[in-house]
Amino acid sequence: MSVKPEGIFRDPLAEQLEALRECREQLARQANGGEASPEVAGEDPREELQRAVGSLCLAEEELRQQNEQLLAAQLALEDERRRYQELFEFAPCGYIVTDPLGIIQEMNRRAELLLDHRRELLRCKPLSVLLPKEARPSFFSHLHRLLRRGAGEVETWETLLVRTGAAPLPVEVVASTVLDAGGRLSGLRWLVRDVSDRKQVEQALAAERDLMDVILRGTADGLVVTDRTGSVILVNEVARTILPVGGAILGRRLQDTLACAGRSGRLSPITGAEGVAYEVVLEGPPLRVFDLRIIPIESEGHVLLMREVTAERAAREKAEQQARLAATGQLAAGIAHDFNNVLSVVLTHAGLLRNDPALPDDVRVKLRAIADQARRGARLVRQVLDFARGAPTRRQRVDLAACVRQTVSLLERTIPESVVIGTALPAGEWVAEVDPVQVEQVVANLALNARDAMPGGGRLRIELSRRTLNGGEPPPIAGMTPGEWAALSVADTGVGMPPAVQRRLSEPFFSTKAGNGTGLGLAQVYGIVKEHGGYIDVTSEIGRGTTFTVYLPLAGVPGEPRVRMRRAPKVTDLDDCAGPTLPTGCGEVILLVEDDAASRVASAEALQALGYRVRAAESAEHAWELCVRHGDEIALVLTDLVLPGVGGAHLCSALARQGRAPVIVLSGYPIDPEDGRLAGVAHLLQKPLAIERLAHMVHDTLAAARH
Numbered sequence: 001m002s003v004k005p006e007g008i009f010r011d012p013l014a015e016q017l018e019a020l021r022e023c024r025e026q027l028a029r030q031a032n033g034g035e036a037s038p039e040v041a042g043e044d045p046r047e048e049l050q051r052a053v054g055s056l057c058l059a060e061e062e063l064r065q066q067n068e069q070l071l072a073a074q075l076a077l078e079d080e081r082r083r084y085q086e087l088f089e090f091a092p093c094g095y096i097v098t099d100p101l102g103i104i105q106e107m108n109r110r111a112e113l114l115l116d117h118r119r120e121l122l123r124c125k126p127l128s129v130l131l132p133k134e135a136r137p138s139f140f141s142h143l144h145r146l147l148r149r150g151a152g153e154v155e156t157w158e159t160l161l162v163r164t165g166a167a168p169l170p171v172e173v174v175a176s177t178v179l180d181a182g183g184r185l186s187g188l189r190w191l192v193r194d195v196s197d198r199k200q201v202e203q204a205l206a207a208e209r210d211l212m213d214v215i216l217r218g219t220a221d222g223l224v225v226t227d228r229t230g231s232v233i234l235v236n237e238v239a240r241t242i243l244p245v246g247g248a249i250l251g252r253r254l255q256d257t258l259a260c261a262g263r264s265g266r267l268s269p270i271t272g273a274e275g276v277a278y279e280v281v282l283e284g285p286p287l288r289v290f291d292l293r294i295i296p297i298e299s300e301g302h303v304l305l306m307r308e309v310t311a312e313r314a315a316r317e318k319a320e321q322q323a324r325l326a327a328t329g330q331l332a333a334g335i336a337h338d339f340n341n342v343l344s345v346v347l348t349h350a351g352l353l354r355n356d357p358a359l360p361d362d363v364r365v366k367l368r369a370i371a372d373q374a375r376r377g378a379r380l381v382r383q384v385l386d387f388a389r390g391a392p393t394r395r396q397r398v399d400l401a402a403c404v405r406q407t408v409s410l411l412e413r414t415i416p417e418s419v420v421i422g423t424a425l426p427a428g429e430w431v432a433e434v435d436p437v438q439v440e441q442v443v444a445n446l447a448l449n450a451r452d453a454m455p456g457g458g459r460l461r462i463e464l465s466r467r468t469l470n471g472g473e474p475p476p477i478a479g480m481t482p483g484e485w486a487a488l489s490v491a492d493t494g495v496g497m498p499p500a501v502q503r504r505l506s507e508p509f510f511s512t513k514a515g516n517g518t519g520l521g522l523a524q525v526y527g528i529v530k531e532h533g534g535y536i537d538v539t540s541e542i543g544r545g546t547t548f549t550v551y552l553p554l555a556g557v558p559g560e561p562r563v564r565m566r567r568a569p570k571v572t573d574l575d576d577c578a579g580p581t582l583p584t585g586c587g588e589v590i591l592l593v594e595d596d597a598a599s600r601v602a603s604a605e606a607l608q609a610l611g612y613r614v615r616a617a618e619s620a621e622h623a624w625e626l627c628v629r630h631g632d633e634i635a636l637v638l639t640d641l642v643l644p645g646v647g648g649a650h651l652c653s654a655l656a657r658q659g660r661a662p663v664i665v666l667s668g669y670p671i672d673p674e675d676g677r678l679a680g681v682a683h684l685l686q687k688p689l690a691i692e693r694l695a696h697m698v699h700d701t702l703a704a705a706r707h
Contacts, residue, residue, distance in 0.1 A: 021056070094171075094192030100185050102127045102143055114171065114192055116163035127190065132168060135159045146177055146188065153177055158195065170199045222290075222306035228299060229253075242282075242290065242306050280306070289313045339377070340668030341596040344688035346374045348602040351691030352609055355582065371690065378688050395532075397555060400430040400439070400486050401464055407443040408462060415447065418457030425464045430486060431555045438528045439552075445525050446490040446548050453494025453546060461491045467551065477535040477551065484554040491547040497540040525550075582692060583699035584611035589630070590698070591661070592616045593623040593639035593651065603638070606691045610698070619644050620651035627655065634661045636702055641667035649677040656680025662705045664697060 088095060094111030098104050104122050112119045115130055128136050142155040155175045160168040174191040215236075216223065222239030226232050230253045278292040289310045295303045350371045354364055408423055415421065443462065450460050467485040469475055529536045529550055540546035590612045594600035597618075604614045615630060617623035620643045627634060637655060641648040648665065655663050656679060665678065668687040678684065682701050685693075 094190075094194075096127065096190040096192065098127055098188045098190065100147060100177075100187060102188065105187070111192055114169060114194060115161060116166065130161055132160050132162055142173075142175060143188075146175055147185070149177075161192075170195050220308070222304075224304040224306075225297075225301060226253075226304070227301045230302070233301070239304075239306060242308075279309075336668065338596075340687040341599040343374045343378050344668075345598050345602040347371055347378075347688045347690050348599075348606045348694075350374065352606055355609075355691070374688065375690075395433045395435050397431055398434050398436045398439070400432050400434070400488070400552070401425045401427070402430075403434075403436050403439050404443055404462065404464055404488065407440045407447075410440075411444065411447050415451050415460070416457075419451055419454055420457075420459050422459060422461045423463070424461070428466075429554075430464065432486060432552055433555055434532055434552065435528075438532075442525050442528050442550060443488070443490065445522065446550075449522065450490060450492035450494060450546070453492050453496075458493040458545075461489075463487075463489045463491075465489075466554075476549075477537055480535055480551065485551045486554050488550045488552065489547055490550075491545060493545040496542040496544055496546055498542060582610065582695040584695070585699070585702070586611060587613055588635035588702060589613045589615060589633045591623060591626060591634045591637045591639075593618075593620065593637065593643065593648065595619060595640060595643050603694075606694060607638075607698070610691075610695050612698070620646045620648060623651055624654060627658070627660075631658070631660055635705070636698060637661050637663045638698070639663065639665060641665050652681055653677040662701050664701060 089108050091108055091110055094114045095108045096104060096111050097106040104125055104127055107115075107119050107122065115122065117130075122130075128139055131139055138157065138159065142157055146153055146155050153176065156173065158170065158172050161171055162168055172193045172195050174193075176189050177185060178187050178189055180186040216234070217236065219236065219238060222242040223234075223236045224232055224239050225234035232250055232253075235250065277294075280290040280292045282288045282290070287310070288308060290306045291309045293305045295305070297303060350367045353359060354367045354371075359367075404425055405423075408421065412421060447460060447462070454460070465487045467476070467487045469480060469482045469485060471482045473482070475481075525548075526536060529552070532552055534550060534552040536551070537549045538546065539549075585607075590607055592600060592604055592607065592614050594603060594616070595618050600616055600618065604616050607614050615626050615634070617626055620639075623637070623639065627637075639648050639651060643651070648667070652663055652665060655661070659680075662682040663680065664683045664685065665681050666685045666687055666689060682704070683697055685697065
């Protein structure tokens with residue numbers, strides 16, 4: 001079916017085809033006996049028909065060629081349109097098309113990402129809704145200028161785009177007008193470019209300039225900058241006060257400035273990390289010492305830095321002494337673990353011998369002395385480890401008064417009767433976030449030091465009071481902030497200390513006990529108090545006693561303590577805590593994991609003497625292999641925490657996932673019970689451990705596992 005074109009758009013080829021079809025129809029009617037038309041009268045109908053068919057074929061061929069050309073043109077046009085669409089869609093800048101009033105018609109993918117809105121939701125919406133309210137007047141001003149100027153005009157400015165759930169985005173906008181074929185304004189094109197990176201760089205540069213200005217105006221160090229000729233081009237106020245030169249410094253040569261500094265004091269070269277370094281001593285009073293460094297700026301000049309080190313120089317000797325003490329502490333910590341293994345062997349064998357019923361009484365007494373000295377060595381090792389490595393702190397909401405009362409109850413059993421203990425622990429709110437064990441250690445160390453200061457007896461008084469510091473009120477110790485503080489004082493009537501001794505109280509390994517002290521007790525006290533954000537003060541007078549006052553911050557939120565203090569346990573010797581007999585096993589298999597050979601042998605003999613069978617391993621890997629091979633028969637695992645290879649903590653974690661035998665950890669280092677890898681461990685024990693304690697612990701753990 002053909003459709004006839006109308007009007008000026010009629011196709012000549014189509015008209016010719018239509019005429020040929022009409023001629024063919026007439027010839028067909030004549031062939032069927034119809035009347036001949038006037039146009040073809042006197043002609044042979046067949047010839048006329050043949051000519052008409054030929055003309056029709058020619059016209060059809062021309063029409064086919066025209067269709068092919070038209071199809072090729074359409075494909076080329078579609079390819080151009082697709083390329084344009086790809087360029088538009090994947091352009092690196094946002095591209096938005098609007099009508100003359102700024103109503104969004106189309107946008108590319110980059111614009112969609114910048115606006116953080118789906119383009120389907122933005123079509124037919126004014127572009128101004130994507131701007132902050134304060135930026136819209138400027139937007140409409142630029143829009144009106146574009147509409148007044150006409151075609152080819154461009155407006156460029158920076159503004160902000162509002163995005164969902166994010167901060168406004170700084171962008172640069174380039175807007176231009178577009179005309180249609182008739183020369184009329186048809187729309188606007190908007191190029192949107194993200195300038196947030198550039199803004200960040202500009203802000204960073206501005207911040208650097210501000211920082212440099214602050215450094216020059218507010219630094220405590222003197223700073224001088226010279227050009228390549230040595231003339232001063234920049235100097236801060238601190239340098240003006242340090243350098244002994246009168247009048248203007250700018251424009252003077254650096255050598256002249258140094259010469260002036262040398263004339264007023266001593267200028268000595270020192271070893272510097274970079275550049276040239278000097279120590280400048282400016283004569284007083286008061287005497288001032290400066291560290292002066294001259295740093296080249298890549299052939300552009302020099303920077304001269306002067307930092308006052310008067311206090312540092314005065315403290316240099318003390319710092320060097322502290323460094324030597326720290327090195328000594330690290331060395332002691334390295335030895336402590338191995339020494340704990342030695343003490344474990346001594347205590348284990350002493351315990352095995354003492355439980356021999358045929359042992360003579362005099363030998364039993366000697367073994368008791370050996371065990372006592374081993375335990376004394378263990379306490380010394382514990383102090384060294386706490387000082388050198390730091391015991392893990394486990395803070396809890398604790399009633400300080402209850403904690404102190406418990407410690408006093410323990411002290412009443414250890415301090416001789418010649419020392420009278422008095423307390424003043426008033427009832428009330430004494431809740432603080434502290435480690436109760438470490439607070440007990442602070443009170444015990446101070447009380448035992450007070451006991452040693454009263455060899456002939458005396459009075460020991462422990463008091464707890466509240467100190468409220470208000471803003472502007474001078475604190476009892478520099479650095480204390482306003483708030484509620486608990487003041488814990490331990491006072492004695494002993495021999496007292498001279499000022500020289502008081503200044504060295506916090507030094508580790510410093511002792512006044514003539515070889516009977518380790519010098520670690522007060523060092524631990526100072527470390528614990530500092531760890532809890534507290535302060536410590538001491539007053540002493542020769543012949544009249546000493547008072548230590550510890551200030552600890554009270555909890556800011558009132559309420560009941562989360563942890564109730566336990567009742568004071570009975571102080572007993574570890575060798576006597578089990579009574580005349582020890583609990584024994586019934587042939588249960590215990591996996592013993594210990595890397596130290598002597599300690600492994602001693603522990604295995606002790607367990608065998610208690611009636612257990614032992615499988616020993618020297619590493620975590622060996623222990624895991626034994627668990628895989630003999631897991632069904634192992635009733636309990638006793639392991640050291642510090643092992644070669646993967647370590648005991650990883651072994652405990654793997655055994656907890658297996659969930660078969662209970663695990664007891666024994667270590668010479670401080671153990672952190674908050675370690676997640678030790679979550680499934682039944683007990684955490686510190687080396688060295690007496691055989692009596694080991695017997696009860698193993699027996700109780702196996703009994704609990706059976707139930």
